[in-house]
Amino acid sequence: MSDNHYDYIFAGGGAAALSLLVRMQQEGILRDKKVLVIDKDKKEHNDRTWCFWEEKEGLFESCVVKTWDKIRFASPGYDAKLNPQPYQYKMIRSQGFYQYCNQIISQNSHIHFVQDMILNFENNAVVTTDGRYTGNIIFNSSIQYLDKDESRYHYFLQHFKGKFIETEQPFFEEGVATLMDFTIDQHNECRFMYILPVSKTKALIEFTIFSENLLEKEEYETELNNYIDEKLKYHAYKVTEEEFGVIPMYNQPFIKKINPHVFNIGTNGGASKASTGFTFHFIQEESKQLIAHLKKHPTLSNYNPKSKGRFQFYDDVFLRVLREKKVPAFYLFNCMFRKLPAYLPLKFLSEETSMLEDLKILRVFPTMVFMKAAIGELLKQPVRRAE
Ligand SMILES: Cc1cc2nc3c(=O)[nH]c(=O)nc-3n(C[C@H](O)[C@H](O)[C@H](O)COP(=O)(O)OP(=O)(O)OC[C@H]3O[C@@H](n4cnc5c(N)ncnc54)[C@H](O)[C@@H]3O)c2cc1C
Incomplete structure (x- = not known):
């Protein structure tokens, strides 16, 4: 086997790649495997701050720098400090997260890091400015592949x-x-x-x-x-x-597989929620799904990520409502946080509510605006903006 061949390559070593790598290492999936992480940056500095809500302790609990038991929501005429229990709102600074993950990489001689610019993928190869690396499975969070279709998506x-x-x-x-x-x-x-x-x-x-x-x-x-x-x-x-x-x-489905070897993860794989941009939670969920599959199967050729189901449709409708501007955007969030216990909108935005809970939530939105937007989405009608 060539020196430049790996069992797993992480093309891009940010939140999604490192979250997946750490979980794979902890679950023993990387035992006796040759692993490569390629990133154009060394990932040593704070380049972002992640906040998210969580019910229990997560895998990266030791990286959490601050937790809050109260959240505040304010809009014209309303200002409230709310209790989000059972959730806690948490903050992770990227530098602490990178340090934690890089320590795991440096303690394991079978995991290598290369600082290099990824140019493209050719079958099972990652082509970079300085080299070419082949892998059985390549997780891509670096280059985005998406042909936008403005006539269908928001x-x-x-x-x-x-x-x-x-x-x-x-x-x-x-x-x-x-x-x-x-x-x-x-x-x-x-x-x-x-x-x-x-x-x-x-x-x-x-x-x-x-x-x-x-x-x-x-x-x-x-x-x-x-x-x-x-x-x-x-x-x-x-x-x-x-x-x-x-x-x-974006509510356009992101491409998950570039070819039988290269899989998109993180924001590139569609982990950013279309209606809110929240991503960190969905990156962790994506890692758990991939791990569950890899524990049973040596390849990802028959891997099908869990569909977002009805939550995809809710996002579609929400983005249409935002684009049509028939009600001020803040009013939509106001409806949820003013009329419901705080944990419920959070659970809904994490895509973890039951159908019954969805009904409780959907009831608080302006019915006609949402009904029209839902029909507009189903029939893929052009967006009609209120002036
Ligand atoms: C400033 C900021 C704050 C955010 N805050 C939150 C938040 O509070 N909560 C939340 O849920 N989400 C947040 N997000 C969204 C999301 O969680 C992050 O963007 C997250 O880092 C996405 O993970 P990723 O692995 O998909 O992308 P990244 O973490 O960006 O990782 C991609 C990696 O690929 C590397 N790369 C890119 N192109 C190349 C190339 N050609 N060659 C080599 N390497 C390359 C990059 O250097 C990077 O390290 C935030 C995003 C940003 C930008």
Whole structure:
């Protein structure tokens, strides 16, 4: 066997690849296997912050830097601190996550890391700037393959700019994570602020938008600064870190298999939820499914990921409602968080509710708007936007 041949290759070594690799290692699937991770970056720095809700302790519990037992939801005329039990809201900083995973890689001599730029895939080979590596199974989270079909699907983006700020005096309510504060100018879009206090004097504040196009760079900056100055009314602070991100909110099914050897995972494999952009939870679910299959079968040739079922349709309808703009976007989230116990919208957005629970949730939305959008989706009618 050639030196450049591996049992498993992870093409891209971010959240999805490392989550899967760590689980495979822990489940003994990588025993006696030759494994390669290829990434253009060394993954040593904080390049993002993941937040998600979870009922129990997860595989990456030791990487969690902060948990919250209360979440806040605010919209015009409503502001509430809610109890999301049995869920806890959690934060993982990517640097801690990468360190934890890289330690597992460096402790196992059969797992190799190469820093290189992936150019394309040829059958069972990964072609990079500096080489060519072949593998029995290749997990791709690097290059995205998606032919958009604008006539059939909705392509929203979740885009955001965040700042970690440190205040001189204790200012933040440490036990409460503001999931969504919609009390900002909506510009006929879906715009909210996200406040994650890691202590009384330090918080990540993020300006987030769900829309079809990105903003000019300065606009994120202005909105964020205005919010801190005018809404939070705090001036004596310093910015310690910044992050910017774009997450696809596409309802087009992502390609799972490029060829019998190459499988897309993570955002490239469709793990980002179309209606919210939440991904971390779905990456963990994807890893569990892949592991369950690999424990029984040596290849992925007959692997069929679990269908999203009715949750796909809910996302389709939700994105159509967002595009049609017949009701303000914040109103939809308001309906859920105002009228239901907080755990229920979270469970629904994690795609874990029963049919009975779905009915309770669907009842709170404006019936005619959703009925029309559902019919529009079923008949694939063109989107009719309210002006
Ligand atoms: C700033 C930010 C914050 C986020 N916060 C949250 C959150 O709070 N909650 C949540 O659920 N989701 C969040 N997400 C969405 C999602 O969880 C992350 O994007 C997550 O990292 C996706 O995992 P992934 O493995 O698919 O992609 P990535 O983690 O981006 O990994 C892909 C890897 O491929 C490498 N790569 C790409 N192209 C090449 C190439 N040609 N050659 C070699 N290597 C390549 C990249 O360097 C990267 O390491 C966030 C996303 C961003 C960008």
